[in-house]
Amino acid sequence: MxxxxxxxxxxxxxxxxxxxxxxxxxxxxxxxxxxxxxxxxxxxxxxxxxxxxxxxxxxxxxxxxxxxxxxxxxxxxxxxxxxxxxxxxxxxxxxxxxxxxxxxxxxxxxxxxxxxxxxxxxxxxxxxxxxxxxxxxxxxxxxxxxxxxxxxxxxxxxxxxxxxxxxxxxxxxxxxxxxxxxxxxxxxxxxxxxxxxxxxxxxxxxxxxxxxxxxxxxxxxxxxxxxxxxxxxxxxxxxxxxxxxxxxxxxxxGGNSALIVLDDADLEPAVSCGAWASFFHQGQICMTSGRHLVHEAVASEYVARLAAKADHLPVGDPATGQVALGPLIDADQRDRVHRLVTDSVAAGARLAAGGTYEELFYRPTVLADVPVAAPAYAQEVFGPVAPVTTFSSLEEAASLAADSEYGLSLGILTRDVMKGLTLADLVPTGIVHINDQTVDDEAVAPFGGVAASxxxxxxxxxxxxxxxxxxxxxxxxxxxxxxxxx
Structure with a gap:
């Protein structure tokens, strides 16, 4: 036995x-x-x-x-x-x-x-x-x-x-x-x-x-x-x-954590961070990056690279194949995710990748040009969805990141770590990762969020x-x- x-x-x-x-x-x-x-x-x-x-x-x-x-x-x-x-x-x-x-x-x-x-x-x-x-x-x-x-x-x-x-x-x-x-x-x-x-x-x-x-x-x-x-x-x-x-x-x-990509960030690792932050375990994580805030100078390239990565990630049964994403937990969760995606496209977001599913397997999805009122941006999706919106200044980035009822985790990607720490000081959150994405946990580290988190x-x-x-x-x-x- x-x-x-x-x-x-x-x-x-x-x-x-x-x-x-x-x-x-x-x-x-x-x-x-x-x-x-x-x-x-x-x-x-x-x-x-x-x-x-x-x-x-x-x-x-x-x-x-x-x-x-x-x-x-x-x-x-x-x-x-x-x-x-x-x-x-x-x-x-x-x-x-x-x-x-x-x-x-x-x-x-x-x-x-x-x-x-x-x-x-x-x-x-x-x-x-x-x-x-x-x-x-x-x-x-x-x-x-x-x-x-x-x-x-x-x-x-x-x-x-x-x-x-x-x-x-x-x-x-x-x-x-x-x-x-x-x-x-x-x-x-x-x-x-x-x-x-x-x-x-x-x-x-x-x-x-x-x-x-x-x-x-x-x-x-x-x-x-x-x-x-x-x-x-x-x-x-x-x-x-x-x-x-x-x-x-x-x-x-819950959470609707922001991943902030500044204009000086190295885009190759930034896109890797972004994909992991939104697609790991099909996005079914409280710390998932639910909002990708990307400087307008690099946003177009960031979206293109993230969408290309999403299109190539294999989805399937993790017990029988080498896949990056498995199934969502049940049909109710799948239907909620899909509704948030389609409603966001109807609200003006551009579907850059994904947005489709077979049974409980939902394709990793990238939404570009997302209005801040779009459901997939404003709500916790709990699915493999990366909504991207842009900013033009540090002040705007901080304002966007802080404009949420949640306050669990924050990721900031930049070559200037002190600039990142200054930015973090402006966003109420329980966890901050500078030059890393939002999903992490260690037994020795204090963990918890503020506000609705x-x-x-x-x-x-x-x-x-x-x-x-x-x-x-x-x-x-x-x-x-x-x-x-x-």
Missing amino acids: TFLDPKIWAGSVFDGSWTTPRAGDAPVVEPATGHELGRAGTAGAEDVAGAAAVARRAQRAWAATSYEERAAVLRRAGRLFEEHAQEIQDWIVREAGSVPGKAGFETHVAAQECYEAAALASQPLGEVLPTARKRLSFARRVPVGVVGVIAPFNFPLILGIRSVAPALALGNAVVFKPDQRTAVCGGFAIARVFEAAGLPEGLLHVLPGGAEAGQALVADPNVPVISFTGSTAAGRRVGEAAARLLKRVHLEL GTGTRFGGAKANIEAFTETQWVTMQGDVATYPF
Whole structure:
């Protein structure tokens, strides 16, 4: 039996062991072919409530264990991601429609997230405070208890493990709802890793499900912190529900990131950056460059080169051929992408490449002369579309880049890096890459957006993870019981 053999998880969810959920099951579908790869358990509200109650009971003993024990589990988890990387990658390719290189990146980052989380367990978690009285006064960070994690389909492994691993390392239990469409590579792979790594039972619950499960997780009284990655529309609903319950919620949401190409940029690498930024994983990435802002002096050549590259990128089943783009996740997403493209052409954009599809395979698309009001420019497309518009000055570039409800990532391509940094200072954004495109992630780097892209840096690096998954507690100690004039 292989590590992710369907016989292990068929019809099941994970709560320390593999159990049959009350809400039934759903097909695991390969988007490239439409074939059913198995059936995964589907969690409903009752399943979430039961898991959260178990997690709360199990968490206290876990928080009381030595940091060495928690770190050892995380190190073993990292090694297991490496040992079973190929099998997990095969599932990412087939279930998420990813090309093999992207799948390899996911397993690499998943292992690194576990190793960084292992180091997190031994980080200093407090500070001694000054006090006007004869006592010891200090602040310490304590686990929040149970962390609810909700992750999407596009980078299912990374976007789940980046919250699961640090939350566990810091002494919390986790109830994790992966997207039903990537239940295996984004959910059960994590469950199997921690099961094999020796995580005590009851601390990790993996419950694929739909909106009902997500709503139940946000509302559950045993879950004080929610870590959500997904669309801005869904994130707003999560944030509103959590706020009514006075829960802390970490939101990493959508984006419509700008890639700014200045007139002094070397166009050959600039076009490579632009193609990767919009077409990698079929554009189904929150950091995708949704707006190419190109100086008018080089825009014509940039569009011609980008369109030529798009026309030559192979699209197909990543499990059976050497392709650059695989399928979109489902027909609803394909139809939305195509509608945004056709509506933008109707609004005045010029179709320079692509704009066609077969089944779920959408050709990489370049739109030139795009009006800023065109749907594919103004909205997050989440598909392989590169809208290009021009500017004539740095001030105009900054104004265009900043004119968005989103603020996730920004790329600036120029030979003058100080000019690039000056330009970046004018654009509200959580991430800036000078002389690189907008899509990147590292386990050690703080990650998060501003405005409609989320509630700021809540993932990555020791400081952000400690802030996300612990509470601050003030403690004083003195030798004798205090006396008062009452």
